[in-house]
Amino acid sequence: MTSFPEAFESFALKILSPDLSDAAHLRFQALARQVALEKDRSLDFDGNSSQLIFVGQGATKLVAHASEARDQIVAFHFGGEVFSVPEQDNYSYSVCALRDCSLLTFPADDFLDLAASEAGILRHLLDNTTGSLRRCREKTIALGRKTAAERVAVFLLAMSERIGMEQDGTVLLELPMSRRDIAESLGLTIETVSRQLSLLREAGVIETTGRSGIVLREMEMLKARAGYLRDAA
Amino acid sequence: MTSFPEAFESFALKILSPDLSDAAHLRFQALARQVALEKDRSLDFDGNSSQLIFVGQGATKLVAHASEARDQIVAFHFGGEVFSVPEQDNYSYSVCALRDCSLLTFPADDFLDLAASEAGILRHLLDNTTGSLRRCREKTIALGRKTAAERVAVFLLAMSERIGMEQDGTVLLELPMSRRDIAESLGLTIETVSRQLSLLREAGVIETTGRSGIVLREMEMLKARAGYLRDAA
DNA sequence: CGCTTTTTTGAATCTGATCAAGACAGGTGG
DNA sequence: CCACCTGTCTTGATCAGATTCAAAAAAGCG
Numbered sequence: 395m396t397s398f399p400e401a402f403e404s405f406a407l408k409i410l411s412p413d414l415s416d417a418a419h420l421r422f423q424a425l426a427r428q429v430a431l432e433k434d435r436s437l438d439f440d441g442n443s444s445q446l447i448f449v450g451q452g453a454t455k456l457v458a459h460a461s462e463a464r465d466q467i468v469a470f471h472f473g474g475e476v477f478s479v480p481e482q483d484n485y486s487y488s489v490c491a492l493r494d495c496s497l498l499t500f501p502a503d504d505f506l507d508l509a510a511s512e513a514g515i516l517r518h519l520l521d522n523t524t525g526s527l528r529r530c531r532e533k534t535i536a537l538g539r540k541t542a543a544e545r546v547a548v549f550l551l552a553m554s555e556r557i558g559m560e561q562d563g564t565v566l567l568e569l570p571m572s573r574r575d576i577a578e579s580l581g582l583t584i585e586t587v588s589r590q591l592s593l594l595r596e597a598g599v600i601e602t603t604g605r606s607g608i609v610l611r612e613m614e615m616l617k618a619r620a621g622y623l624r625d626a627a
Numbered sequence: 628m629t630s631f632p633e634a635f636e637s638f639a640l641k642i643l644s645p646d647l648s649d650a651a652h653l654r655f656q657a658l659a660r661q662v663a664l665e666k667d668r669s670l671d672f673d674g675n676s677s678q679l680i681f682v683g684q685g686a687t688k689l690v691a692h693a694s695e696a697r698d699q700i701v702a703f704h705f706g707g708e709v710f711s712v713p714e715q716d717n718y719s720y721s722v723c724a725l726r727d728c729s730l731l732t733f734p735a736d737d738f739l740d741l742a743a744s745e746a747g748i749l750r751h752l753l754d755n756t757t758g759s760l761r762r763c764r765e766k767t768i769a770l771g772r773k774t775a776a777e778r779v780a781v782f783l784l785a786m787s788e789r790i791g792m793e794q795d796g797t798v799l800l801e802l803p804m805s806r807r808d809i810a811e812s813l814g815l816t817i818e819t820v821s822r823q824l825s826l827l828r829e830a831g832v833i834e835t836t837g838r839s840g841i842v843l844r845e846m847e848m849l850k851a852r853a854g855y856l857r858d859a860a
Numbered sequence: 861c862g863c864t865t866t867t868t869t870g871a872a873t874c875t876g877a878t879c880a881a882g883a884c885a886g887g888t889g890g
Numbered sequence: 891c892c893a894c895c896t897g898t899c900t901t902g903a904t905c906a907g908a909t910t911c912a913a914a915a916a917a918g919c920g
Contacts, residue, residue: 458768520739531701585869621693822900
């Protein structure tokens with residue numbers, strides 16, 4: 395387990411301005427709570443305050459609880475990313491570890507008060523939030539207008555961008571999430587996800603090894619199945 | 628039509644710091660492009676740059692084009708709001724007026740460069756973006772896990788919060804968007820939206836007057852149909 | 861190697877989409 | 891001011907894709 399100062403330093407390096415005064419640096423550090431979250435463990439919040447989460451190491455899912463047995467995964471976040479957990483509104487949210495994680499959490503209000511005059515930090519947060527918004531919008535489009543086949547293709551392409559290892563034309567994926575997680579992220583059932591992966595396998599677009607390994611063998615075919623605009627990137 | 632300086636002032640009042648120097652103020656003004664967008668007209672962008680939009684007056688929809696005849700409305704925005712239009716990635720985006728609009732547009736990169744050392748402005752943008760993200764996440768949950776009936780209820784409740792007029796227990800809505808818009812926002816078809824509204828009408832939960840008027844007569848029943856957590860706000 | 865859990869596959873069901881008319885609103889021109 | 895016309899909305903019948911229910915197969919663990 396990384397020690398607290400060490401974990402905080404990796405955060406400071408990424409997010410805080412390098413020219414921040416030592417005093418301010420310490421105030422941020424005082425605000426941070428370090429959490430070592432084991433795989434499949436989740437972090438619940440009191441619900442009255444929004445939280446800022448920095449993922450030092452590991453992989454997490456942000457889950458919204460729509461009602462009993464109806465969860466929607468709002469986003470996946472990997473090492474080095476910062477994201478915000480909304481305070482409870484119509485839904486309650488929790489953060490769950492896909493694999494062992496080292497996290498820093500901050501109450502968002504306090505953090506923003508501290509950063510009120512630190513344009514660099516705010517800019518960083520803004521960029522991060524804009525990125526989350528862009529991904530969330532893409533997810534909205536997928537959930538609103540795409541078929542099961544297209545959603546699975548979109549998911550694989552998005553994962554290949556974020557955690558894929560390229561290897562002469564093919565991409566290797568080591569998915570940290572289960573079929574259930576994929577289904578809950580795509581607004582589908584486990585069975586449908588499994589069937590769509592089987593179809594891709596039969597079509598020679600992907601290969602699967604075990605539960606978590608996937609080789610994207612035909613990236614062009616996969617893109618064609620994602621239902622994107624023909625002339626888009 | 629409001630004149631350009633006037634439109635810009637209403638923006639400056641809302642977004643820019645009151646203590647911003649006149650020189651900086653003018654630089655922001657130089658960056659702004661005013662657009663008077665008539666109802667049903669849309670603004671397309673070159674796609675290579677993200678835009679910041681300030682809605683002075685009117686109501687807009689942010690539309691993503693997934694493929695021919697498959698549009699998804701990502702968000703509605705009303706007077707006084709600021710939002711960002713992503714650069715074209717896998718989809719192309721456009722902004723369309725639901726009623727006559729007066730907008731200011733800024734290239735996001737340039738705007739952020741100008742605001743680089745203005746913590747107040749950045750904070751404002753961050754709050755706005757965080758709000759957009761929160762709404763987008765709620766939409767994700769609705770599209771991923773809710774039935775048609777629940778989605779329509781959620782839509783009506785969200786609209787009542789944003790543009791509803793309360794009147795002794797009931798809420799009056801004057802919807803600026805068509806059934807098609809509602810459908811494209813909820814990931815449903817026009818017919819399904821219409822059917823769900825008819826069901827609500829038959830159940831006495833709402834009344835409709837003409838194409839655009841809706842009276843929310845039984846807010847509690849509507850909330851119960853939205854599929855929220857029982858104990859949530 | 862045997863046990864548990866996850867994943868895959870199959871059959872039936874159901875929700876929402878599609879196809880097809882009809883009703884209505886609201887604008888236009890007589 | 892009213893009749894007409896156009897586009898929007900509503901309603902109905904059928905269809906398809908995804909869910910649900912059920913069971914077999916595979917993966918990963920001790």
